[in-house]
Amino acid sequence: MAERRVKVGSSVGLHARPANLFVTAAKEQGVKVRIGTADGERGPVDAASILSVMGLGVKSGEEVVLTSSDDEQGEAAVAALAELLEQDLDAS
Template identity: 50%
Template sequence: MHRRRVKVAASSGLHARPAALLAKAAAAQGIPTTIAKVSDGVPGEPVDTASIIGLMTLGAHQGDEVEIAADEEAAVDALAELVSRDLDEDVVLR
């Protein structure tokens, strides 16, 4: 299992538009991925990264650290790159 920690860059955190964009990108990976909010250096309960509702229930705000996990490093890297961008301002996903 590959894991990577990254800070949430979106000004609204992982809510609404950023959650929808991240969930869509996670689903496109074709493998299960999870994301957990890190508090005091310890990841909380992971949720399915492809679930908009799951992402919104994390309560991850701008500047919060999250841990993304998947069996494939490329999937983790792709999703971590998205979380580290301000998805509130980005208009195009690559």
């Protein structure tokens, strides 16, 4: 199992545009990835579902956990998505 913890860099958290960019990237990974809050109170949910991701209510600076049960492609997928989440996706 691939797993990565990351702090959300977007100033608005995972809402609207940042969530859409994240979900689009998750769909492109070719493996199923899940996202949940690091405290375990919300999620994990399907990272490719905009409603599920926005429903987490993740705020700026909050730590999330990305997981994939696919070991080979999963590690690359969670690494790519973690790198994306660290950026302020609302700034561009």
